[in-house]
Amino acid sequence: MKTKIFLLFTFLILAVSCAKDNPLNSSNNNNNNNNNQITIANYEGTYTGKAQYRVIPNGSPTEEDITIIIDNKGSVTIKTQSQSKVFDSISKISDKEYSYNNSPYILSIIFDEAGNVSIDYTIQNENGTSEKYTANKLTKTVS
Structure with missing residues (x-):
């Protein structure tokens, strides 16, 4: 039972860390910075x-x-x-x-x-x- 809870908890942490709106996701932050680029x-x-x-x-x-x-x-x-x-x-x-x-x-x-x-x-x-x-x-x- 402890193993199942541990696996479920690990899966939730992984899912949250990979979420598109997660501010800690560095690939998402790079995409937001590209929207603020200087153009002519x-x-x-x-x-x-x-x-x-x-x-x-x-x-x-x-x-x-x-x-x-x-x-x-x-x-x-x-x-x-x-x-x-x-x-x-x-x-x-x-x-x-x-x-x-x-x-x-x-x-x-x-x-x-x-x-x-x-x-x-x-x-x-x-x-x-x-x-x-x-x-x-x-x-x-x-x-």
Whole structure:
């Protein structure tokens, strides 16, 4: 009888320790922490500033206004004087660095500690040239 009670007690301890909602279950805690990860949507807002624009290989750099809009779903819209492009599938490199690389577009976005943004945005054209926008410090103007 003591053996049956001991086995029953052991089984209950095992069942409780493996339960999904058990705070002592480390695999469950890791899953909860993943829900709090930083994504590009955490940087939601409108960032504006000046970018160096250059046609590669032979163009001279000129300065253009550029605007980046990040929405709460993680979409990024880049607006320049000549175009507007929406990116929906931004890849996370780190909490502060994101990229998009799907021909003909290449985009790199880096956030600094002060809340500013640096970008490299390249459009590869079919005629063998590329358009490149580089901005080192876009500031957040609208949240």
